[in-house]
Amino acid sequence: MSTMSSFLQECAWLYRHKGVLVILIVAPLTYSLFYPLPYEHAVVDDVPMIVWDNENSVDTREWIHKLDATPQLKVIAVLPGEPNEADWAAYPEAQFFSHFPADTSERIGLQQQVTIPYGGKTDNFLVYSTAAKAFTLTIQAINKDIRLGVFYSLEGNSVSAEAMANPISVNITQLFNPEASYLQYLVPAVFIVMVHQILVMGIGMHWGYRFEMNRPVGHPFGVWVTHLVLYSLIGLALITFFFRLMLPRQSIFFTGNGLAFLDVSLPFVLGAVGFAMTFTAFFREQETALVWSLPISVPLLMISGVSWPELGMADWLVYVSQWLPSTWGINALLDVAYLNHRPDLTEGWRNAFIWLSLGLLLRFVVVGRWQEKHRSTGETPA
Template sequence: MKEKRFKEIVSEGIADLFYIWWQELKAVVKDQGVLIFFILVPLGYPLLYTFIYTNETVREVPAVVVDNNRSTLSREYLRLVDAGPDLHIVSHCADMEEAKALLKEGKAYGIIYIPESFSRDIAKGIQTRVTLYCDMSGMLYYKAMLTANTNASLTMNKQIKIERSGNTTERQDEVSSSPIEYEDISIFNPQNGFAGFLIPAVLMLIIQQTLLLGIGLSAGTARETNRFRDLVPLSRHYHGTLRIVLGKSLTYFMIYVIMSVYMLCLVPKMFSLVQIAQAGTLFAFVLPYILACIFFAMTCSIFIHHREACMMIYVFTSVPLLFISGISWPGSAIPEFWKVVSWIFPSTFGINGFVRINNMGATLPDVATEYHTLWLQAGIYFLTTCIVYRRQITLSRTHVYARLKEIKNRHKPKEV
């Protein structure tokens, strides 16, 4: 008898689970706001971000020159600067005031200042200097300015060493100009570009943020359409915590498995970004990340009482989360307090692990810390989600019973 009753309960639970899954799936399809966050944003944002950074590096940055030396050596230096791919000298100015005016007008992003003593100092064997002024509104402008002038100065230094060495053979010239030969190789980012290191992190962050926004919007809708502003409706299908949590999460999981394949596999392939991850390793790592993000978003949805609230609460967190993840900003430079705060979010471990797997060819043992932490987060946030929804079921019943009692008292005949 007990075994039969147990089978009935399990059968009823599974039936309710799929009923809730189907109802949630229909709600997602019918709600334009949720559909935008779950489908359109994951489809469009990766293309937009990747297309913006598709050139990887900034080339031919406009720069102006103030050459107070006007010698053969200064013109040779400027020729070397302009010959590289990073800078393009657009004007030679008479003084710094004219150069600053062009910088303010946006016609140039940097100034190269050559002092009057430039060639004289070199002739005397005295170290000279070239001063650079850069528009720091974009760090890539500074990088282009510094790279172009550094390469030009190294080339000119080499030529000066050879001229003063008094060598008789080319081999002696090579040794005197470059006693130690070095080779600069950009590991895991061959083009040394912006998209190669930033886009993978952005793609993982989009998964978490769109889930937060979509599930939050859905929770706000559920409360607004409920008579008592409760998250869980009073229905015979919604009287079990596990069936509600698993039914809703199954809907989100099915959608985001497809979206993750598109964002993490197809988008990098479309734009020829670095992608050396093994398919099995990538799937095994992304699985706990999606689950952690889903249950984290469902837990956070308890704070959403109106549809618009999730936009105000979650949207502004995207940029800070990217910084404290340790990808956009060096992890060693992040204060300990913010490091601890970053551990709350699945994106921190998801971004770091995905970048190492996708861009560096790491295996699961190589990202064991991130992988195990994501499973731990998935388990913890699953429990918090169950607690949240159990509380909501209790509140929903309490409100309905209170309402029924009020109606009963209202219609109770009064004693004469």
């Protein structure tokens, strides 16, 4: 079978193959609408907290109002007395607590330091860290107000008092994700993994179809070229769909222009196509690609280092990860989209070359073995 007839046959199969079309069209659409749903709020706020106010003074009531006014915290109950298990159990929705002891204002008036305990459930790190940060910043602001009063009484003018009460101030600017949006942090990376996995599943099903249905296997080079062209275009279309349509729908806008995007999308997509060809070369059924792709999706995302940093990974895994097209692709696309940075393309093109070559080689091996088997058994594929 010639390269051209292989090309035409592959295109015809893809057009008729409902299973692959579902994976290529319905899955991205469904997942891109469904997956971001839990993260649509994007940030953590209104963490339910309870306060044991054992003083119930003007000061403590004002401080509690300040805590409640913090967007990240929501005081759901102010209770008298000391922290106790019965109260805590009575508010199962509470994630955070604090306690103002009975002599708080009196001790501050006597220029004695007072210690306020706070804490919370650490079932969800994001909730605990958000609440703890909001709480400590509020207490620091209260401390600053009190300190300012002390220095004002010493210095007699507010400029000096301000400088002495707060000699070094710090401003922290959040780069690239100014709102610290959890949605922007996680969902684009998930979408890129989705592109990778859709290509693996599509190519695997498309490849397995010929063996399962006992159809002509086609010329390996012709089929390779066809899959390379078709699925690269599909990969680029999916990236455009996610970044141009679905992410802006979630108010996540990218900074790079279309050409900068193509610059990194192309090596990523080619690498993913090559990886898919290699990964699925020995698959004989359409469903095999689904079974093998599902469980590895989460590890692929995590290995990329966007969710859990390389700093915390085993060295051998960091080494392995750099050969995966998904690792480079996720980081490179995020660099262009949100860091306005053109990454080094060498690794991306290197991976694309290696995986595509390996895919071609394995397909020659598989087709050769298949044809040999049929020659020896005297069967002819339908």
